[in-house]
Structure formats: C-alpha cells, structure tokens
Amino acid sequence: xxxxxxxxxxxxxxxxxxxxxxxxxxxxxxxxxxxxxxxxxxxxxxxxxxxxxxxxxxxxxxxxxxxxxxxxxxxxxxxxxxxxxxxxxxxxxxxxxxxxxxxxxxxxxxxxxxxxxxxxxxxxxxxxxxxxxxxxxxxxxxxxxxxxxxxxxxxxxxxxxxxxxxxxxxxxxxxxxxxxxxxxxxxxxxxxxxxxxxxxxxxxx
Amino acid sequence: xxxxxxxxxxxxxxxxxxxxxxxxxxxxxxxxxxxxxxxxxxxxxxxxxxxxxxxxxxxxxxxxxxxxxxxxxxxxxxxxxxxxxxxxxxxxxxxxxxxxxxxxxxxxxxxxxxxxxxxxxxxxxxxxxxxxxxxxxxxxxxxxxxxxxxxxxxxxxxxxxxxxxxxxxxxxxxxxxxxxxxxxxxxxxxxxxxxxxxxxxxxxx
DNA sequence: TTTGGAAACTTAACAGTGTTAAGTATATTT
DNA sequence: AAATATACTTAACACTGTTAAGTTTCCAAA
Numbered sequence: 419x420x421x422x423x424x425x426x427x428x429x430x431x432x433x434x435x436x437x438x439x440x441x442x443x444x445x446x447x448x449x450x451x452x453x454x455x456x457x458x459x460x461x462x463x464x465x466x467x468x469x470x471x472x473x474x475x476x477x478x479x480x481x482x483x484x485x486x487x488x489x490x491x492x493x494x495x496x497x498x499x500x501x502x503x504x505x506x507x508x509x510x511x512x513x514x515x516x517x518x519x520x521x522x523x524x525x526x527x528x529x530x531x532x533x534x535x536x537x538x539x540x541x542x543x544x545x546x547x548x549x550x551x552x553x554x555x556x557x558x559x560x561x562x563x564x565x566x567x568x569x570x571x572x573x574x575x576x577x578x579x580x581x582x583x584x585x586x587x588x589x590x591x592x593x594x595x596x597x598x599x600x601x602x603x604x605x606x607x608x609x610x611x612x613x614x615x616x617x618x619x620x621x622x623x
Numbered sequence: 624x625x626x627x628x629x630x631x632x633x634x635x636x637x638x639x640x641x642x643x644x645x646x647x648x649x650x651x652x653x654x655x656x657x658x659x660x661x662x663x664x665x666x667x668x669x670x671x672x673x674x675x676x677x678x679x680x681x682x683x684x685x686x687x688x689x690x691x692x693x694x695x696x697x698x699x700x701x702x703x704x705x706x707x708x709x710x711x712x713x714x715x716x717x718x719x720x721x722x723x724x725x726x727x728x729x730x731x732x733x734x735x736x737x738x739x740x741x742x743x744x745x746x747x748x749x750x751x752x753x754x755x756x757x758x759x760x761x762x763x764x765x766x767x768x769x770x771x772x773x774x775x776x777x778x779x780x781x782x783x784x785x786x787x788x789x790x791x792x793x794x795x796x797x798x799x800x801x802x803x804x805x806x807x808x809x810x811x812x813x814x815x816x817x818x819x820x821x822x823x824x825x826x827x828x
Numbered sequence: 829t830t831t832g833g834a835a836a837c838t839t840a841a842c843a844g845t846g847t848t849a850a851g852t853a854t855a856t857t858t
Numbered sequence: 859a860a861a862t863a864t865a866c867t868t869a870a871c872a873c874t875g876t877t878a879a880g881t882t883t884c885c886a887a888a
Contacts, residue, residue, distance in 0.1 A: 429865095453844085453845065453846080454845085454846065454847085455844085455845080455846090463866080463867090464866070464867050464868080465846090465847090465867095466847085466848080466866075466867065466868085467865080467866060467867080469846095469847075469848080470865075470866075474846080474847080475846065475847090529794070529797070529799060530735075530793070530797055531797070532797055532798060535797075535798050535801075538801075543801070544798075544799075544801040544802060547799060547801065547802040548801075548802045550802075551802040551803075552802075567822075568821050568822055568824075568825040569818050569821060569822070570817070570818065570821060571814065571818070573803060573804060573807060573814075574807070574811065574814035574815055574817065574818050575818050577791070577794075577800075577803065577811055577814070577815045577818075578787065578791070578815040578818040578819055578822075580790070580794070581786075581787055581788075581789075581790030581791040581794055581815055582783065582786055582787040582790055583786075583790070584786075584790040584793065584794055585785070585786030585787055585788065585789040585790025585791070585793065586782070586783070586786040586790070588735070588789065588790065588793055589734070589782075589785065589786055589789055592734070592735055592736070592737055592740075593737060593740050594734060594749075594752060595782075596740075596743075596748070596749040596752065596753075597749060597752040597753045597755075597756040597757075598756075598778060598782065599778060602778060602779070606779065606782055609776065609778075609779035609782070610779055610782045610783040610786055612775070612779065613774050613775065613776070613779050613780050613782075613783040614783055616773050616774060616775060617772075617773055617774075617783075617822055617823070617826070618822070619773075620773040620825070620826045621822070621825045621826070634836095658873085658874065658875080659874085659875065659876085660873085660874080660875090668837075668838090669837065669838045669839080670838095670875090670876090671837075671838065671839085671876085671877080672836080672837055672838080674875095674876075674877080675836075675837075679875080679876080680875065680876090
C-alpha cells in the first residue's frame with residue numbers, strides 16, 4: 419500500500435519546506451533574526467511543529483551550515499583544472515575571500531558561530547570542514563614539495579594560510595577595520611591578500 | 624555644601640560596582656550568561672537601576688572591552704625595550720597569542736563581538752583598536768625599512784599580520800580546529816605561528 | 829517643622845527568545 | 859463502530875533587553 423509512502427513523502431516535504439523557510443529568513447533577515455517562530459510563521463505552522471522535524475534550532479543551523487559548504491565547494495570546483503599547486507593555492511584564496519564577501523551570513527555560520535557545531539558529538543568528525551581543509555592541506559603539501567613554500571609541516575602551514583584568510587574576513591565583518599585609513603578599509607581584504615602573496619612569492623623568487 | 628559632592632561620589636561608586644559585578648559575571652559565566660538581570664542580582668539592585676548608570680547593555684560591554692585593551696596594553700609594555708623591530712614584531716605576536724589564550728572572553732569582546740562597538744558612532748574613531756594597531760603598523764613599517772619584510776604597504780602588511788594571528792585564535796576558539804590531527808590541534812596556534820615566522824624569516828635569510 | 833519637589837530606585841509590563849508538557853483533531857487499524 | 863496511532867496546536871516555563879509608571883527617600887525652602 420502506497421499510503422505510508424505518501425506519508426513518508428509528505429514528511430520529507432515538510433522537513434524540506436522548514437529548511438527552505440529557515441534559509442529564506444536567514445538570508446533575508448540574518449542570523450540573529452532567524453528564530454523558530456519566524457520560520458514557523460513563514461510555513462504557516464505552529465512553532466512546536468518544527469521540533470517534530472528537527473531536534474532543536476542548532477540542528478537547523480547545522481543544515482544551513484552544510485548548505486554553505488556545498489555552495490563553497492561548488493565555487494572551488496574550477497580548481498581541479500589548475501595543475502600548478504601554487505597557482506591553485508592562490509586561486510583558492512581568491513575564491514575563499516570572494517565567497518566570504520558574497521555570502522557573509524553563510525560564512526559566519528560555517529566558520530564563526532559555535533551553535534551549528536554544537537550538533538556534533540565531542541569525538542565526532544566535522545565532515546564539512548575536514549573535506550575543505552584536506553583540499554587545502556593537499557595543495558599546501560604540493561607547494562612545499564615543489565619548493566614554493568617554506569613550511570615545515572603541511573597541516574600547520576595550511577592552518578596558517580586558512581587563518582590569514584579567515585582573520586581578514588572576520589576582522590572586516592566584525593567592524594574591526596575601523597582602525598584603518600577609511601580610504602583603504604573598503605578594499606583592505608584584497609590589499610591584505612596581496613601582501614600574503616607578496617610574502618609567499620618572496621620565498622622562491 | 625558637601626552633600627552634592629557626596630552624592631556625586633556615591634553615584635560614581637554605584638557605577639563602578641555595576642561594572643565590577645558585570646566583570647565578575649562575564650569572567651565567571653561568560654559572554655552569553657552576562658545579562659542585565661544577573662548583574663543586577665549581584666549588586667542587589669533592581670535591573671532597571673542599571674539603566675540609570677549605563678545607556679544600555681552594549682555600553683557595559685564596551686566598558687569591559689576597554690578593560691581588555693588596557694590589560695593587553697599592559698602586557699605589550701615590555702616591547703619598548705626591544706629595539707630590533709623584527710624581534711619586537713615576533714614578541715608582539717607571541718604576547719598577542721598568549722593574551723588570547725589566557726583571556727578568551729576578553730579577546731572575544733575586543734575583536735569578535737559586534738555589540739560593544741555598536742556604542743561607537745559611524746564616524747567615530749575606535750580609539751582602543753586604533754592605538755594598538757598603530758603600534759603594530761609602526762613596527763611593521765620599521766621592519767620594512769630595515770629589509771625584514773617584503774610588504775608594499777605597511778598598513779596592509781600590519782593588517783595581514785594581525786589577521787593571521789586573529790584567524791588562528793578565532794578558528795581555535797570557535798572549534799574549527801576539529802579538522803586537524805587531534806594530536807596537533809591542542810598546540811596548533813603555536814605551530815601556525817611558527818610557520819608564519821618561518822615564512823617571514825625566509826624573506827631575508 | 830512642615831511642605832514641596834527633585835532624585836533614586838522599584839514594580840510591572842512589553843515584546844521577544846528556545847523549548848516542552850499536555851491537549852486536540854485527524855486518519856488508520858482492529 | 860471503537861481503539862489506537864499520527865500529526866499538529868495551545869499554553870506554558872524560564873529566560874532576554876528595555877521602558878513607563880509608581881514609590882520611596884532625601885534635601886531645601888516656607
């Protein structure tokens with residue numbers, strides 16, 4: 419009998435529409451304004467219904483965070499065509515910064531907010547982050563192998579590069595670039611990235 | 624008549640005790656748990672009294688944020704004795720990282736949370752941040768002058784260095800180091816800093 | 829010394845948050 | 859037709875920042 423299957427489909431549909439509503443509210447109103455009640459209102463269900471489909475608010479945020487990683491992943495796909503690891507690393511950085519600028523809310527969810535990750539157990543792997551980081555680590559390792567970078571450890575080197583990019587995005591997003599010459603502060607992320615490249619370039623050239 | 628002066632003193636006293644209570648709650652329970660009501664309870668006044676001494680919650684957070692800068696500033700004082708700018712820069716970095724590790728809550732307030740800075744007008748200078756950044760910028764400029772660093776622009780260079788340090792602290796604090804080898808993740812901030820130094824060293828040596 | 833008024837502080841409330849226990853209506857099975 | 863399982867809602871709890879209105883306290887002038 420197809421009744422159970424229809425019900426199953428309907429349940430999945432509602433779960434998806436909750437997620438869609440959450441995404442809409444999140445992208446329109448931002449992280450702070452994304453409340454269970456505002457999501458519920460959008461799908462015209464009571465707030466408590468949401469708890470029948472998601473464990474808690476963090477579970478919804480985790481799902482959105484995963485969407486963000488999918489989006490970033492899709493942007494990074496073009497890198498497969500870049501054979502030179504150092505060129506690939508630089509392109510990776512540009513795409514990362516562009517993503518952070520284009521989707522600051524997703525970025526925050528992926529790399530700053532603690533709540534989405536509260537979904538993970540203490541010993542559980544953060545799959546989304548690990549996949550992205552492994553890609554970076556591999557590229558850094560290749561750069562080291564081919565003498566482009568002076569790092570001692572590829573993992574620490576990759577973490578350093580990631581930190582530099584993340585730091586620039588986060589300081590900008592959190593209004594800490596007020597300390598800069600106002601004229602520069604608009605394009606400071608790009609200027610900072612240029613200095614990183616200059617620094618990396620200076621090793622070999 | 625000294626009555627008005629006594630009242631003035633009493634007002635100042637209460638303002639200070641609010642701040643003390645806020646600091647205690649903040650350091651004991653953390654940012655999220657620092658509510659107006661919890662502060663009020665500690666000084667045994669009603670929550671609304673706090674609004675007679677501070678415009679809003681952000682004004683209290685701003686005051687605590689300033690305390691954090693004073694604390695960091697006191698740690699950075701020893702740098703005056705370091706004449707070589709490159710050595711000074713490296714020492715600066717170590718102190719900065721140590722501060723972030725020792726006082727994660729203050730650090731968050733100073734460099735991550737948006738709320739404390741909401742106190743500032745749009746065109747108003749972020750004095751605390753600017754003072755610290757100017758110190759860094761000056762040192763970076765001196766490093767450039769003496770051929771230690773390949774940056775083109777001292778401001779962008781200083782921003783890059785700051786971002787690298789901040790990124791490491793923030794990614795660690797926000798649980799994003801789960802992507803790393805668990806064995807390394809504990810000391811990853813130090814390992815990353817070593818790679819930054821290796822990278823800077825590689826320019827001249 | 830009593831009255832007037834200002835200053836200091838509190839009570840009660842508003843509008844919001846995440847979350848849960850209990851209740852209701854619907855649909856399926858016995 | 860009655861019993862049961864499913865889906866959903868209502869009402870509530872314990873919080874949050876903030877404000878309007880009310881109360882108490884204290885000092886100064888009549």
